Amino acid sequence: MTLDERKLDVLRAIVEDYVATQEPVGSKALVERHNLGVSPATVRNDMAVLEEEGYIRQPHTSAGRVPTDRGYRLFVDRLSRIKPLSPAERRAIERFLAGALDLDDVVHRTVRLLAQLTRQVAVVQYPSLARSSVRHLELVPISTTRLMLVMIADTGRVEQRLVDLPAPVPDEAVADLRRMVNEKLVGKRLSDTPPLVQALVDEVAPDARNTMATLASVLLETLVERHEERIALAGRANLTRGSLLDFQGSLRPILEALEEEVILLKLLGEVDASTLRVRIGDENEIDNLRSTSVVSTGYGPGATIVGSLGVLGPTRMDYPGNIATVRAVARYVGELLGNN
Amino acid sequence: MTLDERKLDVLRAIVEDYVATQEPVGSKALVERHNLGVSPATVRNDMAVLEEEGYIRQPHTSAGRVPTDRGYRLFVDRLSRIKPLSPAERRAIERFLAGALDLDDVVHRTVRLLAQLTRQVAVVQYPSLARSSVRHLELVPISTTRLMLVMIADTGRVEQRLVDLPAPVPDEAVADLRRMVNEKLVGKRLSDTPPLVQALVDEVAPDARNTMATLASVLLETLVERHEERIALAGRANLTRGSLLDFQGSLRPILEALEEEVILLKLLGEVDASTLRVRIGDENEIDNLRSTSVVSTGYGPGATIVGSLGVLGPTRMDYPGNIATVRAVARYVGELLGNN
DNA sequence: GACTGGCACTCGTTACAGTCGAGTGCCAGC
DNA sequence: GCTGGCACTCGACTGTAACGAGTGCCAGTC
Numbered sequence: 142m143t144l145d146e147r148k149l150d151v152l153r154a155i156v157e158d159y160v161a162t163q164e165p166v167g168s169k170a171l172v173e174r175h176n177l178g179v180s181p182a183t184v185r186n187d188m189a190v191l192e193e194e195g196y197i198r199q200p201h202t203s204a205g206r207v208p209t210d211r212g213y214r215l216f217v218d219r220l221s222r223i224k225p226l227s228p229a230e231r232r233a234i235e236r237f238l239a240g241a242l243d244l245d246d247v248v249h250r251t252v253r254l255l256a257q258l259t260r261q262v263a264v265v266q267y268p269s270l271a272r273s274s275v276r277h278l279e280l281v282p283i284s285t286t287r288l289m290l291v292m293i294a295d296t297g298r299v300e301q302r303l304v305d306l307p308a309p310v311p312d313e314a315v316a317d318l319r320r321m322v323n324e325k326l327v328g329k330r331l332s333d334t335p336p337l338v339q340a341l342v343d344e345v346a347p348d349a350r351n352t353m354a355t356l357a358s359v360l361l362e363t364l365v366e367r368h369e370e371r372i373a374l375a376g377r378a379n380l381t382r383g384s385l386l387d388f389q390g391s392l393r394p395i396l397e398a399l400e401e402e403v404i405l406l407k408l409l410g411e412v413d414a415s416t417l418r419v420r421i422g423d424e425n426e427i428d429n430l431r432s433t434s435v436v437s438t439g440y441g442p443g444a445t446i447v448g449s450l451g452v453l454g455p456t457r458m459d460y461p462g463n464i465a466t467v468r469a470v471a472r473y474v475g476e477l478l479g480n481n
Numbered sequence: 482m483t484l485d486e487r488k489l490d491v492l493r494a495i496v497e498d499y500v501a502t503q504e505p506v507g508s509k510a511l512v513e514r515h516n517l518g519v520s521p522a523t524v525r526n527d528m529a530v531l532e533e534e535g536y537i538r539q540p541h542t543s544a545g546r547v548p549t550d551r552g553y554r555l556f557v558d559r560l561s562r563i564k565p566l567s568p569a570e571r572r573a574i575e576r577f578l579a580g581a582l583d584l585d586d587v588v589h590r591t592v593r594l595l596a597q598l599t600r601q602v603a604v605v606q607y608p609s610l611a612r613s614s615v616r617h618l619e620l621v622p623i624s625t626t627r628l629m630l631v632m633i634a635d636t637g638r639v640e641q642r643l644v645d646l647p648a649p650v651p652d653e654a655v656a657d658l659r660r661m662v663n664e665k666l667v668g669k670r671l672s673d674t675p676p677l678v679q680a681l682v683d684e685v686a687p688d689a690r691n692t693m694a695t696l697a698s699v700l701l702e703t704l705v706e707r708h709e710e711r712i713a714l715a716g717r718a719n720l721t722r723g724s725l726l727d728f729q730g731s732l733r734p735i736l737e738a739l740e741e742e743v744i745l746l747k748l749l750g751e752v753d754a755s756t757l758r759v760r761i762g763d764e765n766e767i768d769n770l771r772s773t774s775v776v777s778t779g780y781g782p783g784a785t786i787v788g789s790l791g792v793l794g795p796t797r798m799d800y801p802g803n804i805a806t807v808r809a810v811a812r813y814v815g816e817l818l819g820n821n
Numbered sequence: 822g823a824c825t826g827g828c829a830c831t832c833g834t835t836a837c838a839g840t841c842g843a844g845t846g847c848c849a850g851c
Numbered sequence: 852g853c854t855g856g857c858a859c860t861c862g863a864c865t866g867t868a869a870c871g872a873g874t875g876c877c878a879g880t881c
Contacts, residue, residue, distance in 0.1 A: 167873050180825050185874065203832040203873055243642055277621040281633060291631060291639065293621055299631060299641045302583060377717065378736035392732070396718035507844050520854050525845070543844055543861040 144194070148187045150177060152196055153220040155188075156208050160457055163383055165205030210422035210456060213434070217419050217460050224461040226469050230258065234473050241477070244268070244297035248373050251450065251474050256376025258466045261454035262399065264437075266409050267371040268296035268447040268478065270364070274330045278360075280319045285309035290356070292363055294331070296447055296478060304359045307351050314349065318356060321345070331364045338364070372405045379454070387432070387455035394429035399453075408435060409449035415439045417468055422456045432456065436463045440471040442479030450474070484534070488527045490517060492536055493560040495528075496548050500797055503723055505545030550762035550796060553774070557759050557800050564801040566809050570598065574813050581817070584608070584637035588713045591790065591814050596716025598806045601794035602739065604777075606749050607711040608636035608787040608818065610704070614670045618700075620659045625649035630696070632703055634671070636787060636818060644699045647691050654689065658696060661685070671704045678704070712745045719794070727772070727795035734769035739793075748775060749789035755779045757808055762796045772796065776803045780811035782819030790814070 144152075154175045158166040168181040168188060177184065188206055191197045196212035199205070208216065226234075237254050241247040248265050255263035279291040288304040310318075325337050338357050345353045377399065380392055388395060398404050404427055417438040423431050430453070437451025450471055452463055484492075494515045498506040508521040508528060517524065528546055531537045536552035539545070548556065566574075577594050581587040588605050595603035619631040628644040650658075665677050678697050685693045717739065720732055728735060738744050744767055757778040763771050770793070777791025790811055792803055 165873090169873080181873095182825055182827090182875095183823085186824090189875075199874085201831090201833060203830090203871090205873065276623070277629075279619045279621070279631065281617040281619070283616070289617070289633060289637075291619065291633070293629060293631070293641070297629075297641070297643075299639055301633070301637075301639050303637075375740060378733055378740060381731060381733040381736065391721060393718055393721040396721065400715060400718060505844090509844080521844095522846095522854055522856090523852085526853090529846075539845085541860090541862060543842090543859090545844065 144190070147177070147179070148191060149215075149220060150175075151184055151187045152191055152208070152212060153216060155191075155197060155206055156212065156216045156220070159207055160459055163457065165200055165207050167205035170205070208457075210424065213421045213456055213460070214424075217421070217464075221461040221464075224465050226465055230466075231469065234258075234470060238473050238477055247474065247477060251470060252373040252375040255450065255452055255466065255470055256379065258470070259452045259454070259459075259463045260376070260379050260382065261452040261458065261463065262374065262376045262379055263450070263452050264405055264409060265373045265450040266406065266448040267373070268294070268298055268441070269370055270294060270298065270300070271332050272330070272441075272445070272447050273298065274328060275326045275334070275364075276328075278319070278322050278326060280304075280315050280322075280356075282310075282312055282315050285311075288315065288356070290359055290363060300363050302359050302363050304356055307355055310352055314352075317349075318353070321353075322356070322360070334364045335361060370402075370406055372402050372409075374399060374405070376452075383455060383457075387457060389432050395433065398427055398429040404429075408453070409437050409451060415444075415446050417464060417471075419460065419464065434458055434460075436460070436467050438467055438471045440475045440478075442475055447478065484530070487517070487519070488531060489555075489560060490515075491524055491527045492531055492548070492552060493556060495531075495537060495546055496552065496556045496560070499547055500799055503797065505540055505547050507545035510545070548797075550764065553761045553796055553800070554764075557761070557804075561801040561804075564805050566805055570806075571809065574598075574810060578813050578817055587814065587817060591810060592713040592715040595790065595792055595806065595810055596719065598810070599792045599794070599799075599803045600716070600719050600722060601792040601798065601803065602714065602716045602719055603790070603792050604745055604749060605713045605790040606746065606788040607713070608634075608638055608781070609710055610634060610638065610640070611672050612670070612781075612785070612787050613638065614668060615666045615674070615704075616668075618659070618662050618666060620644075620655050620662075620696075622650075622652055622655050625651075628655065628696070630699055630703060640703055642699050642703050644696055647695055650692055654692075657689075658693070662696070662700070674704045675701060710742075710746055712742050712749075714739060714745070716792075723795060723797070727797060729772050735773065738767055738769040744769075748793070749777050749791060755784075755786050757804060757811075759800065759804065774798055774800075776800070776807050778807055778811045780815045780818075782815055787818065 151171070154171050154177070155166050158171065158174060168184040171177065171184055172179070172181050188197065192199070192206065195209060196215060197206040198209050200207055234254060238247065238250055241250050248267055252263045252265040255265070273294040273296045275292065276295045277293045281289040281291065283289055286306045286309050288306065289301055290304050291299060291301045293299050321341060325341055326334055329337060338360050342350065342353050342357045377396070380395060408427065417436070420435045422434060425431055425433065425435065433453050434456045435451055435453045437449055439446035439449050441447035451467055491511070494511055494517070495506050498511065498514060508524040511517070511524055512519070512521050528537065532546065535549055536555060537546040538549050540547055574594060578587065578590055581590050588607055592603045592605040595605070613634040613636045615632065616635045617633045621629040621631065623629055626646045626649050628646065630642045630644050632640045661681060665681055666674055669677060678700050682690065682693050682697050720735060748767065757776070760775045762774060765771055765773065765775065773793050774796045775791055775793045777789055779786035779789050781787035791807055
């Protein structure tokens, strides 16, 4: 059965009212609040059909209707009008982000801003190493057999690692090493570095080969293997907004999931995410988060994607609003990174 | 009135039972579970006195007794025996921390370990900049008018900032700058640097004075003003353990407080904290956290304190256990930092 | 054929009364 | 100073009844 125009209107009205009031919505209240031009009885018939098709359901027999995950999905895909941000909001975003001092600060401000604007939990992935390139490598002697390796990426991100050398290396030799690795690697995408690092070991003079090999293995770890992508979170307290029923009674599983970086990365992940994505309830792959919805998108300078950000909240959330906000914030952050 | 030995025993028993069962404890249950050698009636008399003195209270007239903040305080100060960690626990701590790769990893592991062992919210402050010293300063040219300043502290911590120069500076001049700041500042405590930075500006050749002044102001920010101390948190999900009543019904204020770094720093703060400290309920200065208790201590290599760590949970917590764990973890982390 | 008003029905919510029992305070007696 | 006994309190639980929001269905109307 294909739903006619009015049934879709009814579904839209149910979603909007339920999101606003947080209470199951009945036929009478619906006609009162939206001018659907028909009587409650007619709406009831439409509701019966919508329920049969799995878009809404009744918590109990004598209660109003509540959208199902499927209902929200239809709403998001076809029924919601884009809700443009107010100029005031745009300006607030711009002004707030413009004050950022460095990368850490950008990420921090972004995540707080998102949490505040959407009143949900906000998640921002730091610009990914894999998709950025090397700006500079620094070697700092700590002792004769120990170096600190500092890698600066073009996104402003800095990584450091200790290197334990197999034999003492004088300072001049360290300078040589520094020059060599920088010549070879600066400007390259991190994901392209492994063969270059290998080449470094092959090309070096035999007496320095051992040292270079050690350095190379740490380099590889830092540049490639250790994609320990970082994540910033804010607005957890927003989970306590609204009734506990939103999350079938317990915040436990959600707070647990939010503490696991791996899970969060999976949440934002699927790196193709240049386009905005909404996952509703059961569509989520993470069991602990099946009672939540996630709105996420990639961000980065221009068309390049260097990371993802998004918000997480109850399935009963303001999708049009959150989608607009996530999209806008991602765009501003992208621009900001372009300027650095 | 001074409490005799038995009354103290009764209080101890009440605290222990309440912490274990999470339910108000009555006189009968008390004599059954601890061999106090007296009858319930006697215990009731003792309880009446304890209540009068403000150590315990009844949630409702016909319920058992529950310790007050004051009761916990007395328990912590005078009644609890130290609960030594089991060798297995000690080994677990040692093994878990020993695998750490770098500073970030140490802090991460520590905070997770603490949360897991105590089943509370764990808080670890990164080794403070103020109390560490400069190991190396690096200047990386980004463009002719822009440098990236990277500061490496002896605790392994790295800070970076962008420097916008008033005029283009060629690479050789950058090398000069690098040499000068390193000569002057390496090895110095961060808190001692301000006059040295000023001296740098005064001593430099007049034609470089402008550049140096710009650099100096960023240096000061990075080294001193920007004591944006970082904090790691874990185990928030543990707040949902036990009944909601532990926190007078809502996690809201607590989650909110935990999102504010400033508040957390205040929580751990009072930097004299070389000795372990327990704050119970109302003793907390932060309003949102008046229904929680905090066990915290400083940590660092040897007798030096470079940061604080601790746990936060309901006033109804296992004080002896948590105190022992916090102390032990702090010691191991301190040793670990000493080795780097 | 689509919409509507009316009506019987369902069932969760609320209010109230009654019972139960854990726990208390007090007191007389050892 | 401790104890057993006893009356009392009050929250938790149970059962009953009234209420009302919301429904599904049906006969009637445009």
